[in-house]
Amino acid sequence: MGLSFGTKAPPTALSGEVVVTGLGKSYGAARVLSDVNLAMNEGEVVSIIGPSGAGKSTFLRCLNYLEVPTEGKISIGGAHVVAGGKLPDKASLDHLRRVTGMVFQSFNLFPHLTVMENITLPQRKVLGSSKEQAQAVAERLLKRVGLPDKAKAYPARLSGGQQQRIAIARALALSPKVMLFDEPTSALDPEIGLEVLAVMRDLADEGMTMLVVTHEMHFARDVSDRIMVMGNGGVLEIGPSEQVMSQPQNERTRQFLKAVLDR
């Protein structure tokens, strides 16, 4: 399904819904991300795993410019940006954020707005939707994440799992082409995390292009098409999920998988 390539020779001509080439980030002399390449087809799900400090979240956050990469190129869903250590022009930045939706570890719902307002405000401000349109979309999405009766609730009244599902609905309401998940279940009890993973699994089945930073090895193996293993700010290896889990090529990957799977 996905484009697969090894890590030894960086691919020269990539194509797909997501194409990232030579992405890097440094703070002065400190290099936190170097030469990350990734191409994803539409509808593909890629999980990013690896030890903490590997640069997984930094990489993901560079894709919508919550972190500013210092080198490389990003093309997502028709938005193109060449990194240069500062924010791109407003039109490119808006476009990039328009085609990406992000789900955070800490949900980041707006606590002073109801669930309904959390989902409708961005639609009205970013897409210019009417109130009725935005509410119709919100109601449909609330059903989809299994929380149709929570429209009037404030986030503080919801469990972590419910908040995260609302956060997913809020991102989906803007019809992104690619969804970025930054450790979406790390702040949740394992049991509660399952309800979020179930929503993500449905989303993947429906053909959403997804990039997921995660510590959930089952999700990575079962749901994603490919797994990208990161370490030390770079890509250790990337390949079909089953292959990376059962026959990792890289020694560092083997160590990491042994550590997480032997628990």
Add this chain to the structure above:
Amino acid sequence: MITQLLSSIAQGVGLTLYVTAASLIIGGVIGLVLVGAARSPIAIIRSIATLYINIVRVIPPITWLFLIYFGLPQFALRLTTIQAAIIGFSIIASAFMAEIYRSGLLSIPDGQREAAHALGLSTVTTVGHIITPQAFRVALPAIATYGIGLLKDSALASTIGVREITYYAQQCAKQTHEGLLSFVVAGLLYIVISLAVALVSRRVDLTLRRKIGVA
């Protein structure tokens, strides 16, 4: 006797409230500008705002009042006592309000701004719809506390002749030689007003807290 004193001194309640409320509102608006300036991308604007905030706060309120009431006429600016008091207290309030807003802003987790950015919300929408309402709710108790502080400071306006509570208490004390009683009555009036402000702000705060649970 007490009722006579009370009815005379209570004449000052209006101006006490007027000077306090006007200064809090004007200072509150200037404070917004200041906190914006203190976070400006332009270094010189940042420095000016920070300098203003710091200078204003270290000069005693009574010095400000004298500076404005007795100083400005030298530049041919004739002010009424009430105008001078409101200008002086507005300047002071602006610096304190700016600090209150700043701590409110600092209490908003980075994730809120990040989520707004990730959703593609503009800076104006992010500040206006996401950051400011939350910061205001966090700042509300501090604003109420400062308002009560300002109410007490407004007594200083009597020194330049504003006919507020303390001014009338002084007059009564002089005329009736009931010094103790006059100022006890004045004190009671301040207590009543402060309690009312505190109760209202506490009620609003609790309602917001119960509803949205902001820290």
